[in-house]
Structures are given as structure tokens and as C-alpha cells.
Amino acid sequence: MNAILFLQRIALFLVLTLGLAVPAQAQIADADLLPLVDALAPGNFKDREGAIGVLVTTGDQRVVPILEVLLEGELYFDDATGKVVFTSAPSGKGTISDPVTGAELPTLTEDGLEKVKVNNGLRRVLRTAIGQMTLLSEDAGVRRFAAQSILRDADPAQLELLDSAIAAETDDDIQLIMQRARAVIMLKTPEASIEEKTAAVPIAQAIGGRDALNILTTALAGAPAELQPTIQSAIDGLARDRAVWDVAQNVWFGISLGSVLLLAAIGLAITFGVMGVINMAHGEMVMLGAYTTFVVQEIIRQNFPGLFDWSLAIALPLAFLVTGLIGIAIERGIIRFLYGRPLETLLATWGLSLIIQQAVQRIFTANIREVGNPSWMSGSFELGGLAITWNRFYIVIFAIMVFLTLLCVLKYTAIGLHMRAVTQNRRMASSMGIRTPLVDAMTFGLGSGIAGLAGVALSQIGNVSPNLGQGYIIDSFMVVVFGGVGNLWGTLVGALTLGIANKFIEPYAGAVLGKIIILVLIILFIQRRPRGLFALKGRSIEA
Amino acid sequence: MTVVNRAIAGLGLGVAMTMGAIAVPAFAQDDTIKVGVLHSLSGTMAISETTLKDTMLFLIDEQNKKGGLLGKQLEAVVVDPASDWPLFAEKARELIEVNGVAAVFGCWTSSSRKSVLPVFEELNSILFYPVQYEGEESQRNVFYTGAAPNQQAIPAVDYLMENEGVERWVLAGTDYVYPQTTNKILEQYLMDKGVAKEDIMINYTPFGHSDWQTIVSDIKTFGSTGKKTAVVSTINGDANVPFYKELANQGIKAEDIPVVAFSVGEEELAGFDTTPLVGHLAAWNYFQSVDVPANEEFISAWQTFMNDPEKVTNDPMEATVIGFHLWVAAVEKAGTTDTDAVLDAIIGLETPNLTGGIAKMLPNHHITKPVLIGEIQADGQFEVVSESDLVPGDAWSDFLPESKMIEADWTAPISCGNYNTETKTCGGDTATP
Numbered sequence: 001m002n003a004i005l006f007l008q009r010i011a012l013f014l015v016l017t018l019g020l021a022v023p024a025q026a027q028i029a030d031a032d033l034l035p036l037v038d039a040l041a042p043g044n045f046k047d048r049e050g051a052i053g054v055l056v057t058t059g060d061q062r063v064v065p066i067l068e069v070l071l072e073g074e075l076y077f078d079d080a081t082g083k084v085v086f087t088s089a090p091s092g093k094g095t096i097s098d099p100v101t102g103a104e105l106p107t108l109t110e111d112g113l114e115k116v117k118v119n120n121g122l123r124r125v126l127r128t129a130i131g132q133m134t135l136l137s138e139d140a141g142v143r144r145f146a147a148q149s150i151l152r153d154a155d156p157a158q159l160e161l162l163d164s165a166i167a168a169e170t171d172d173d174i175q176l177i178m179q180r181a182r183a184v185i186m187l188k189t190p191e192a193s194i195e196e197k198t199a200a201v202p203i204a205q206a207i208g209g210r211d212a213l214n215i216l217t218t219a220l221a222g223a224p225a226e227l228q229p230t231i232q233s234a235i236d237g238l239a240r241d242r243a244v245w246d247v248a249q250n251v252w253f254g255i256s257l258g259s260v261l262l263l264a265a266i267g268l269a270i271t272f273g274v275m276g277v278i279n280m281a282h283g284e285m286v287m288l289g290a291y292t293t294f295v296v297q298e299i300i301r302q303n304f305p306g307l308f309d310w311s312l313a314i315a316l317p318l319a320f321l322v323t324g325l326i327g328i329a330i331e332r333g334i335i336r337f338l339y340g341r342p343l344e345t346l347l348a349t350w351g352l353s354l355i356i357q358q359a360v361q362r363i364f365t366a367n368i369r370e371v372g373n374p375s376w377m378s379g380s381f382e383l384g385g386l387a388i389t390w391n392r393f394y395i396v397i398f399a400i401m402v403f404l405t406l407l408c409v410l411k412y413t414a415i416g417l418h419m420r421a422v423t424q425n426r427r428m429a430s431s432m433g434i435r436t437p438l439v440d441a442m443t444f445g446l447g448s449g450i451a452g453l454a455g456v457a458l459s460q461i462g463n464v465s466p467n468l469g470q471g472y473i474i475d476s477f478m479v480v481v482f483g484g485v486g487n488l489w490g491t492l493v494g495a496l497t498l499g500i501a502n503k504f505i506e507p508y509a510g511a512v513l514g515k516i517i518i519l520v521l522i523i524l525f526i527q528r529r530p531r532g533l534f535a536l537k538g539r540s541i542e543a
Numbered sequence: 544m545t546v547v548n549r550a551i552a553g554l555g556l557g558v559a560m561t562m563g564a565i566a567v568p569a570f571a572q573d574d575t576i577k578v579g580v581l582h583s584l585s586g587t588m589a590i591s592e593t594t595l596k597d598t599m600l601f602l603i604d605e606q607n608k609k610g611g612l613l614g615k616q617l618e619a620v621v622v623d624p625a626s627d628w629p630l631f632a633e634k635a636r637e638l639i640e641v642n643g644v645a646a647v648f649g650c651w652t653s654s655s656r657k658s659v660l661p662v663f664e665e666l667n668s669i670l671f672y673p674v675q676y677e678g679e680e681s682q683r684n685v686f687y688t689g690a691a692p693n694q695q696a697i698p699a700v701d702y703l704m705e706n707e708g709v710e711r712w713v714l715a716g717t718d719y720v721y722p723q724t725t726n727k728i729l730e731q732y733l734m735d736k737g738v739a740k741e742d743i744m745i746n747y748t749p750f751g752h753s754d755w756q757t758i759v760s761d762i763k764t765f766g767s768t769g770k771k772t773a774v775v776s777t778i779n780g781d782a783n784v785p786f787y788k789e790l791a792n793q794g795i796k797a798e799d800i801p802v803v804a805f806s807v808g809e810e811e812l813a814g815f816d817t818t819p820l821v822g823h824l825a826a827w828n829y830f831q832s833v834d835v836p837a838n839e840e841f842i843s844a845w846q847t848f849m850n851d852p853e854k855v856t857n858d859p860m861e862a863t864v865i866g867f868h869l870w871v872a873a874v875e876k877a878g879t880t881d882t883d884a885v886l887d888a889i890i891g892l893e894t895p896n897l898t899g900g901i902a903k904m905l906p907n908h909h910i911t912k913p914v915l916i917g918e919i920q921a922d923g924q925f926e927v928v929s930e931s932d933l934v935p936g937d938a939w940s941d942f943l944p945e946s947k948m949i950e951a952d953w954t955a956p957i958s959c960g961n962y963n964t965e966t967k968t969c970g971g972d973t974a975t976p
Binding site: 045073091115117119120121123124127210211213214215217218221249250253256257260357358361365366367368370371372373378379380387389390391392461462463465466467470471502503506507510511512515 | 584585586587589590593594706707718746747748749751752753754756757758760761763764767768769781784785788789791792793794797798801810811813815816819821822918920921922926928
């Protein structure tokens with residue numbers, strides 16, 4: 001039965017390939033290649049590894065796309081015939097075609113397809129195999145990628161291939177990567193001479209960072225005695241660099257944490273700091289901002305997938321509007337009746353926070369909701385020895401922008417002037433013709449709206465669930481009280497100080513103890529300076 | 544004052560709304576068998592536990608369609624312990640004393656389970672606990688249908704050693720009893736296997752931790768000494784999303800430093816884009832992606848019941864299903880819902896699990912389970928890369944010196960949750976030694 005099928009397939013492909021272009025270098029006959037490709041499907045991961053090895057030895061360039069598709073986990077096979085196929089759309093959908101000839105296979109259906117499974121070990125093998133097969137490619141980009149994967153694995157078996165690639169390479173950058181790969185291989189090969197190994201050490205060291213440390217530490221363990229001092233001093237040099245960069249990295253982590261705290265707290269700095277309202281529902285405003293982002297992304301995903309990278313830009317004004325309006329409603333509906341009665345305000349807003357949480361849970365369920373990072377916020381970049389993730393980087397920038405905008409609004413606009421007037425002396429402002437109730441509502445709305453903006457940003461680093469706000473409310477109060485109630489600059493300095501202090505304590509004390517230490521320090525600080533870092537002076541605070 | 548009243552009225556309305564949502568249609572007839580459902584529907588654990596409440600409603604609905612139990616209809620009594628551990632004990636007491644339930648299905652965190660243990664012992668009722676836990680416990684009134692450490696943690700570590708050649712280990716967890724006990728067992732196990740102490744890094748973080756920059760960066764540093772490194776994660780609940788996002792953004796690939804998680808399932812993965820996480824692992828006894836007819840049937844019935852074709856299933860759900868089926872079988876065998884009769888009847892009963900195997904209730908109140916290791920896929924599902932035979936759950940870890948001689952056996956003549964096989968004595972009535 002199988003033999004008949006096999007013959008049929010061969011016949012089919014012979015017919016199909018007749019019209020195709022003349023094969024390029026190192027190409028074997030389709031009929032020989034096809035069974036090798038089909039061998040990828042059956043058996044376990046070990047069998048598959050063997051099949052990949054056989055495919056690589058053919059040297060046929062048509063194997064590369066097959067391996068690449070397999071690496072992505074998108075290679076399928078027909079359950080009944082065992083035939084390995086390509087599909088035009090992800091997840092085994094779309095038209096089914098032959099991986100070697102590219103011919104469509106109308107007899108096979110999506111339902112009959114099964115995925116060719118890959119695991120981590122196999123992915124490593126595939127990357128090396130693709131690197132090995134494309135190291136002599138004509139496309140510089142492909143060659144660079146190949147060189148990098150050779151460098152990653154640094155398999156001594158590749159030395160010969162690598163040497164010929166280095167000789168043929170014209171691009172300096174790619175040649176450098178290849179030289180480094182060669183150096184790492186030299187360090188790994190026991191047969192290599194001491195001279196070769198000694199020459200390899202500085203090249204490997206030049207890779208820099210943790211990768212170089214990793215390579216050299218491994219090399220040190222297997223190195224002959226006379227080489228060890230050279231490697232050790234290279235490692236020491238790298239470790240010294242690392243120590244300096246580690247401090248810088250910690251400062252960056254601190255700034256990043258500080259900017260998150262700043263974003264969460266800055267709305268509270270207005271409602272609590274400027275108006276004196278203890279708003280326990282502040283965290284829920286942040287949460288609502290995050291859910292606004294989720295809703296915007298959902299709509300974009302379903303209707304305008306092309307706009308996904310713009311989703312945050314669209315969500316920002318919407319989140320501000322939604323939470324700002326809710327804030328105004330809260331102020332008009334509840335808080336205005338409670339001015340001057342902090343305990344009742346606290347209870348009422350706390351109850352409100354529970355109601356909002358439950359309401360959101362009813363509407364969106366308790367599950368974590370997916371808010372995606374737009375492509376420009378994914379991944380990280382290197383700045384010297386610093387690894388900076390894009391999402392954190394943009395959040396720092398965003399926090400600074402929000403802070404400066406708010407400062408300008410309070411200082412240079414009419415509404416800002418009114419706000420300051422009302423909070424400094426309500427009676428006087430009122431007699432000057434300012435509608436204090438309106439200003440109260442606007443101020444609370446502004447504070448809540450900014451909390452909504454924070455929610456958009458925080459949805460990019462945390463999870464979006466009904467409890468999102470609770471995680472930030474204590475930290476926010478801590479920042480505002482520490483920085484000095486009623487002072488925006490205090491909030492900025494407070495947030496950054498707490499962020500950086502936290503990150504410097506964490507490596508020594510751990511995350512749990514670190515949090516406790518910070519709390520104790522703040523309590524001690526408040527004991528000494530009850531009004532925080534930047535206390536407001538003058539009569540206004542007594543009112 | 545009117546305003547305060549109004550605020551309180553508002554609060555009351557909110558509470559009423561929640562209660563209304565939870566309340567289950569009351570049956571007029573008295574001859575129903577009541578089943579208690581004790582899962583948090585608000586607070587931090589609501590994310591995980593709400594699904595299990597729905598699972599129970601689904602199972603009871605299915606059972607009633609089949610004609611109920613002992614000729615009676617089943618009736619769910621749902622309460623909300625609100626992620627508040629002491630409240631679990633109060634609510635359990637309410638379920639048993641006020642509502643007179645025949646059995647309770649509930650709890651998620653070990654803290655909540657520890658909180659209700661004395662109540663179930665005192666009032667002699669039955670609890671089915673459906674979540675993987677740290678072991679070192681076997682109580683007469685409790686059935687543990689989730690994994691014990693030997694059914695999840697140890698096989699996962701073995702897989703990494705054998706298949707990935709891992710020599711250096713980061714044990715990262717949330718700061719509470721399950722991760723701490725599990726990590727204690729794992730540390731001992733690794734050291735028994737010859738891993739040096741400096742090759743093990745243990746790290747704890749608070750519940751809901753959101754800033755993972757330092758820890759992920761530490762993991763990177765720890766992993767750059769030339770030895771293959773892996774992370775064993777017992778990080779719980781919603782802290783996982785920021786953890787994985789940070790991993791992805793700092794570029795830690797599964798091929799370099801794989802992370803194997805014990806608390807991350809399909810439900811948690813639904814919260815983010817998993818493309819950068821492909822290849823990281825999870826160890827469970829069930830995955831939604833397991834391709835057997837029993838599972839397919841269950842998933843489609845569940846999605847129909849929830850009226851959501853995208854609704855995922857997960858391991859604690861399967862454990863709930865097994866627990867419920869075992870209880871139903873035991874009640875049918877005993878012919879009554881009386882606690883002592885059911886406790887006797889249930890030992891040795893078998894029910895098919897959802898991955899094509901058989902779950903058998905053992906004398907130590909744990910069950911047999913297969914161990915599955917899955918790799919995260921780009922679609923938020925897991926691809927099984929390793930599947931074991933059925934492993935019987937071991938209540939007391941064999942790898943800790945203080946518990947390796949302890950066995951649990953609730954059948955005569957031992958009838959003891961912590962029987963010392965060396966001194967031939969029972970450690971007392973309580974579950975803990």
C-alpha cells in the first residue's frame with residue numbers, strides 16, 4: 001500500500017517538476033529529497049533531530065525554508081499519508097502545498113493536518129542547522145543571521161565551514177561576528193594550540209557583557225594551566241566593567257520604578273495633595289484607564305487590525321475622558337457632601353472602590369485581560385552595558401511628559417489658577433467670583449483623568465484585572481505623603497527616591513524584606529518630618 | 544448625614560448586586576442534595592477561583608440532567624470567602640451548619656485550606672481540594688485531587704535535567720506556604736542529585752509583585768556562568784503576567800534559560816501575547832491541548848455551558864471534575880451522603896480523567912495522575928513534550944528527612960494521616976506532624 005502511494009507521489013512530482021526552472025547548485029532530485037522531508041513527521045524529538053541532520057547533509061538550499069517554517073512551529077503533516085506540507089496561513093489554515101515543489105495539494109484537507117512538534121532542544125538544533133546552511137548565502141542579512149547562530153552554539157564541528165566563510169566574507173561586520181565565533185570555537189576545542197587559544201581570548205572578551213563572561217568562564221574550566229591566568233584576567237576585566245554597569249542598571253531600574261510610582265501617584269497628588277480628599281477609589285480610576293485601553297484594543301483587533309500600533313495613542317484621550325467624567329460624577333455625587341469630614345470621605349470612597357471593582361468584574365469577568373504591547377514597545381535595546389526595555393523606556397518618558405504638562409496646566413492656565421486659588425483660600429476665591437463648586441469638580445476630574453492616563457501606561461507592564469488598582473493605592477499614598485502633601489515637585493522627588501531606594505535595597509534584602517525596609521524608613525521619616533520632603537509653608541495648610 | 548446614608552445605601556446596592564449575581568436559583572422541593580462551593584469570587588484570588596465555581600455549576604447541571612444523585616436533584620450552594628483566609632473557615636462552617644451541605648468543593652491557596660481544616664474535622668464533613676499543593680498533609684475529611692509535589696515539581700525538574708541538561712537552578716516563588724515548602728523539597732532533591740548549593744538560587748516575592756526588573760536581571764546574571772540554567776517558578780496568580788512580560792522584553796529565550804512554571808495555566812496565558820514566550824514550560828496533570836475524545840467532549844460541553852467558544856480549560860478544573868465524579872461514585876456506592884459512609888466508600892474508586900487515564904482514590908486521600916510537561920505555544924496553549932505513566936500522589940515527601948518515614952493511610956487498621964513507619968505510631972489526629 002505504502003509503496004504504491006510512494007510511487008504515485010513520485011510520479012506526481014515528476015510531472016509537476018517538469019515545468020520548473022533549472023535547479024541551482026547542490027540540488028538533489030525531488031524524488032530523493034521528498035522522503036527525507038517526510039521523515040521529519042514521524043517518531044519523537046530524537047528521530048526528528050536525526051532527520052534534520054540528514055536534510056542538512058544534502059546541502060540543498062530548498063531545505064532552508066522548510067527548516068525555518070519548522071522552527072516557527074508552522075510545519076504540518078497529513079495524518080493519513082504522513083506527507084509533510086506547507087500551509088499558506090498560520091495555524092494550519094489556508095491552501096496546502098508541497099514544501100519542496102511548491103505545488104498545491106488539493107486532495108489534502110485542513111482537518112487531516114497535524115503539527116510537526118518542536119521543543120527547545122530541537123529549536124536549538126534547527127537554528128544551528130539553518131546557520132550552517134546559510135553561512136555562504138549571497139544575501140548579507142541572511143549571512144549575518146547565520147553567523148550569529150554559529151556564534152551562539154560555537155560547535156567545533158563547524159570550524160572548517162567557518163574558515164571558508166571567513167575567507168569569502170567581504171562585509172567587515174559579518175566577518176567580525178565570524179571571527180568571534182571562530183575564537184569561541186578555538187577556546188572550546190581541546191586540540192587547538194596554546195597560541196591559537198591565547199589569541200582567541202581577547203577576541204572573545206571583545207564580545208563584552210554577560211555573553212563574554214559566560215564564554216570565558218566555560219573556557220576557564222577546561223583550559224590548560226598556562227592559559228588560565230590570561231583567561232582569568234580577561235574575566236576580571238569584564239567583571240569590573242559589569243560591576244560599574246550594574247550600578248547604572250540599578251539606577252535605571254529605580255528610575256523606571258519611580259516613574260511608575262509617579263504616574264500612579266500624580267493624580268492622587270491633585271485629589272489628595274491639592275484638594276485634601278482621601279480618595280480610596282483612586283486605584284480604581286487607574287484600573288478603569290487600563291480597561292479603556294483593553295476595550296480600544298479589542299475594537300481595533302476586530303475591526304482595524306492595521307491600526308494596532310496606534311492603539312495607545314487612541315486610548316490615551318479616551319481613558320482621560322472616561323475616568324475624568326467618572327471623577328466629576330463622583331465629586332458631584334458623593335464627595336462634595338463630605339468636604340471637611342475625612343473619615344467619612346475615606347469610608348465612602350473605599351466603598352465606592354469595592355463597587356467599581358465588582359462592577360468591572362461583572363462586565364469583564366475576573367479573568368486577566370490581554371492588553372498587547374505595540375511593536376514599538378516590545379523588546380529592549382542596549383546602551384553601553386545597559387539593557388533597557390522599550391516599554392519601560394517609553395513609560396519613563398510618558399511620566400515626565402504628564403508631570404510637565406500638569407505643572408504647566410496648574411501654573412499657566414486659567415483653570416489652574418482657579419484651582420490654586422480655591423485650595424489656598426476658598427472663601428476669598430469665592431468672593432472674587434470664582435465658582436468654587438465647578439472648580440472642585442474640575443480638579444477632581446483632572447486628578448481622576450490623570451489616573452486614567454496612568455492606567456493606559458500601566459497596562460503595558462502589568463496585568464489588567466479588576467484588582468489592578470489595589471496594588472497601586474498604598475504606594476501612591478506613600479509617595480504623596482513622603483513627597484509632601486500639596487506639592488507636585490515633592491511627588492516627583494518622592495517617587496524617584498522611593499523607586500531608586502527600593503531597587504538598591506532589593507538585591508541585598510530581597511523583594512519582600514525590601515518592601516518592609518522601605519515602609520519602616522518612611523515611617524521614621526514621617527516621624528521626623530510629618531509634612532514630608534517638601535512641606536507647604538504659610539497659612540493655607542492650616543485651613 | 545443623609546449623604547453618608549446614601550453612600551451606605553450605595554454600598555448596600557453594590558453588595559446586593561454581587562449577592563444577586565452569586566445566588567443560585569432556589570429549588571422549591573426539600574429533597575435535594577446540597578453541595579457547597581467555597582471559592583473566592585472577589586479579591587485577588589477571584590481571577591483563578593471564579594472559573595472553578597463555574598465548573599462546579601456546570602458539573603452539577605450535567606449531573607442533574609442525568610437524573611441527579613440517589614434519585615434526588617443536586618443543588619449548589621455558592622458562598623464567597625473573598626480571598627480572605629479566616630473568612631474561608633467562617634463560610635465553611637456556614638455551609639455545613641446552616642445549609643447542611645453533603646460535601647464542599649473549594650479552596651485554592653494553601654492558606655485557605657489550612658484555615659478550613661479544623662472546621663471540617665470538627666463538623667465531620669468532606670472537602671474536595673482541587674489545586675496542586677505542597678504536600679506534607681493528609682486529613683481524614685479532605686480529598687486532594689490536585690497534584691502532590693511528586694506529581695508535578697519533581698518530574699518537572701527531572702525533565703529539565705535529562706532533556707535540557709540543566710545544572711544551575713533558580714527557584715523563584717511567591718512568598719507563602721506552597722512555594723516555600725515546594726522549594727524546600729526541590730532544594731533537598733537537587734542537592735541529593737549532586738547539585739552544589741551555590742548552583743541554587745532561591746528568590747521570593749510578595750503577592751501581586753509587579754516590578755520584576757531586578758529579579759529578571761539577576762536571573763540573567765546567575766545564568767551567565769557557562770552552566771545551563773533553568774528557572775523553576777512557583778510564582779502565583781496575577782504576578783505572572785508582569786514576570787513573563789519582563790522576561791520577554793529582557794530577551795530571555797526558552798532556548799537559553801527555560802522557565803518551568805507550576806502555577807501558570809491556560810487561564811493565565813490568556814492574559815498576554817505568548818509569542819515571545821514560546822518554549823517556556825509548565826508542568827501539570829492536564830492541558831487543554833491534550834488530544835483525546837474525553838477531553839474534546841468536555842471542552843465543547845464546557846464552552847456551550849459558558850456560552851463562550853473561546854473559554855479555556857485548565858488543570859484545577861480537571862481536578863474539580865475528577866473530585867466531583869469520585870464523590871458521586873462514592874455516594875452511589877454507599878447509597879447515602881453520610882460522611883463516614885462516603886469516606887469509607889470512596890477509597891479505591893476509579894474514574895476516567897480527561898487525558899485518557901484513570902484517576903484512582905488512594906488510601907492517603909490523594910489520586911493517581913499522569914505528569915505532563917508542556918511548552919508554551921504562540922496561541923496561548925501548551926504542546927505536550929513529555930507524558931508520564933500514572934503516578935500515585937504521595938502526601939509526605941520522601942525527600943525531606945523529617946517526613947520520609949511518614950505515610951498516610953486512612954483505611955483500617957492504620958487510619959492515620961501521618962503514620963510513622965519507623966516508630967509504628969500515629970502522629971495524632973491533626974494533619975500536621
